[in-house]
Amino acid sequence: MFDFPPLEGQTFDIAAWRREVATSFVALDVHPLGDEPFWARCSRIDVGEVSVFRIEHAASVVARTPKLVRRGPSDLVKVSLQLEGEELIEQDGRAALLHAGDLAIYDTSRPYTLRFDSETSLLVFTFPRGYLDIPRDELAAVTATAFPLDSPLGRVVNPFLVGLAHSLAELPGANGRRLARTGLDLLMTLLSTQLQQEVRRDPRRQLLHEILGTVDTLLGDPEVSPATIATAHFISTRHLHALFAEHGITVAGWIRERRLEQIRRDLADGALADAPIARIAARWGLVNPAHFSRLFRTTFGQSPSEYRAATSLEPAEADERRPASSVH
Secondary structure (H helix, E strand, C coil), rough: CCCCCCCCCCCCCCHHHHHHHHCCCCCCCECCCCCCCCCEEEEEEHHHHHHHHEEEEEEEEECHHHHHHHHCCCEEEEEEEEEEEEEEEEEECCCEEECCCEEEECCCCCEEEEEEEECCCEEEEEHHHHHHHHHHHHHHHCCCCCCCCCCCCHHHHHHHHHHHHHHHCCHHHHHHHHHHHHHHHHHHHHHHHHHHHHHHHHHHHHHHHHHHHHHHHHHCCCCCCHHHHHCCCCCCCHHHHHHHHHHCCCCHHHCCCCCCCHHHHHHCCCHHHHCCHHHHHHHHHCHHHHHHHHHHHHHHHCCHHCCCHHCCCCCCHHHHHHHHHHHH
């Protein structure tokens, strides 16, 4: 269906593949199916914090068990897009059977299982959860949901992601990062459309999504507050706080998270490479440079300047800094 040449380079046996997935993704249990010797091949391209993998392997079951989640917490989101064969994804009480051209999303912070009953070829995209503009429990409402190639949005989003995987190796720097960001925006459109169909049946969830949209429009206002947001939706601040608490988040915490995520995206955007960091932070409502810098380091483990330098690497430079076991 999709014109990818067979992968070349190192072929992994089962022991080496288990080490590889732990290095490239998260710790996973991998169990071969059938009597034939297991094999796998993989290629990888990094664009900022978005990674694109093309994988071929023999029949197997892959599990992110509760024990592995506890031992190695992760904030990565993964998207599988099937190229050949079938894949069964299970998470959050749902199962999605993917055929060639279909995709599904899953969250490495919670257990999941992938089953491949025959040889398979697929694309896997990984990125931090914060790149999606929805709370974690709302993301859990759309994990392990198949988005078929022949659906209205699937006919747009799925081929774009395939084309992105095709082209990134030849589009280094700012152009590649811009395309990757467009891919994430399209993916968010796909997820939002699915969520909107569900929230219409739940007035409280619908109100939450409307409020989340309002928050995003007000992030640049340093004075935005729960009272501002509550007034915009004709509800009390008490009602607002209660609504957020149902989803395990606070209003102030969500505003802070959204600001930091927008700043993080801008710092990784090559088109803004010459923009002063303080100006980028102020654009999103964090006008005190010292406070912003402390907040960014606490959240992401790097200073804003360190993060910008790390995510601005060209693919060739990134390859030099990446462990050899992760590059093929």
